[in-house]
Amino acid sequence: MRLTAKSEYGLLAMIDLACREGAGPVSARAISERQAIPAKFLEQLFVALRQAGLVSAVRGARGGFALDRPAETITVLDVVEALEGPLRTTVCDGERAAACGKGKACAAAGVWERATSAVRTVFGATTLAELADTQQEFEVSADVPTEAAGGS
Amino acid sequence: MRLTAKSEYGLLAMIDLACREGAGPVSARAISERQAIPAKFLEQLFVALRQAGLVSAVRGARGGFALDRPAETITVLDVVEALEGPLRTTVCDGERAAACGKGKACAAAGVWERATSAVRTVFGATTLAELADTQQEFEVSADVPTEAAGGS
DNA sequence: CTCAATCCCTACTGATTCAGTATGGTTTCT
DNA sequence: AGAAACCATACTGAATCAGTAGGGATTGAG
Numbered sequence: 001m002r003l004t005a006k007s008e009y010g011l012l013a014m015i016d017l018a019c020r021e022g023a024g025p026v027s028a029r030a031i032s033e034r035q036a037i038p039a040k041f042l043e044q045l046f047v048a049l050r051q052a053g054l055v056s057a058v059r060g061a062r063g064g065f066a067l068d069r070p071a072e073t074i075t076v077l078d079v080v081e082a083l084e085g086p087l088r089t090t091v092c093d094g095e096r097a098a099a100c101g102k103g104k105a106c107a108a109a110g111v112w113e114r115a116t117s118a119v120r121t122v123f124g125a126t127t128l129a130e131l132a133d134t135q136q137e138f139e140v141s142a143d144v145p146t147e148a149a150g151g152s
Numbered sequence: 153m154r155l156t157a158k159s160e161y162g163l164l165a166m167i168d169l170a171c172r173e174g175a176g177p178v179s180a181r182a183i184s185e186r187q188a189i190p191a192k193f194l195e196q197l198f199v200a201l202r203q204a205g206l207v208s209a210v211r212g213a214r215g216g217f218a219l220d221r222p223a224e225t226i227t228v229l230d231v232v233e234a235l236e237g238p239l240r241t242t243v244c245d246g247e248r249a250a251a252c253g254k255g256k257a258c259a260a261a262g263v264w265e266r267a268t269s270a271v272r273t274v275f276g277a278t279t280l281a282e283l284a285d286t287q288q289e290f291e292v293s294a295d296v297p298t299e300a301a302g303g304s
Numbered sequence: 305c306t307c308a309a310t311c312c313c314t315a316c317t318g319a320t321t322c323a324g325t326a327t328g329g330t331t332t333c334t
Numbered sequence: 335a336g337a338a339a340c341c342a343t344a345c346t347g348a349a350t351c352a353g354t355a356g357g358g359a360t361t362g363a364g
Contacts, residue, residue, distance in 0.1 A: 002241060006352090012260055015259055040354060043313095058310085059311045061308065063309080063311060089154060118270040118273065123267065134262065193323070195341080210340085212330090
């Protein structure tokens, strides 16, 4: 019942991008430093996020990443499934209940399925735009302006 | 985002017990055979389930296990947490949001927390009594009586 | 045109967890 | 006494995780 570090880091990175939407590409290195994510590990995450069509990359010097769609249209579910594959709580989950070998109908499978579905609902209902808003409120109220925000 | 085999097997075993509530102790071996669970692995699960106060054991020949409370009062959450420890989706989940090193408030943590909470709700709202009913309906309609049920 | 910055990709590795086995005990019924 | 059952701990092979390594390919700047 645990997501891996990929989701944890990946969502932080995507929120970071959402907070800088429209300001040109953001380098993986900058994100890595701001969010305390190992640089090479983050690179791998971006490969998956790009292949899922969530971010677009600009190569070469002064390159970086940007959201490929408006932050309002990207959900946590998109991010998590891009990084971890299809969501499920147990091996015996999913459409087919009868993976148990005997091919019998299984009451337990229904529970696992409902749990997966509940998580999917939460993730699918949360957009990067909302999270970026929340994050920026946190940063303002905590009196900790980021380098990008606190210019003067 | 996966529960382990402990939950999967453990819930099957508990449903099995719930289906035989009030009929005296059921041996781990019988459950192991009916549910296709490795015998020694199942024994380990029962250690945890007993320590959590969910089943009581009768030792010695003709011994076995029985639910320690009515099946209506035992939820899937009880079973899963007895076997896997406290439920959570990420390491950065739970009451404290700021495990991220920097001690900052984290928008991502709120999502993980809501997901955990959703699963907890599903699991907490499902009792063994319901699942036993469902399971027995399956078995009747599938024309596959178990040894215990189809006597004649 | 060179060079540094950046993205791209694959392979590797140490640590941890998982799933299951092994071994030997203790208790109780027959 | 002996078998049936629960109790407890330790071990192990395989898989997964989290991260590192090492090299490519692309592009802006000087």
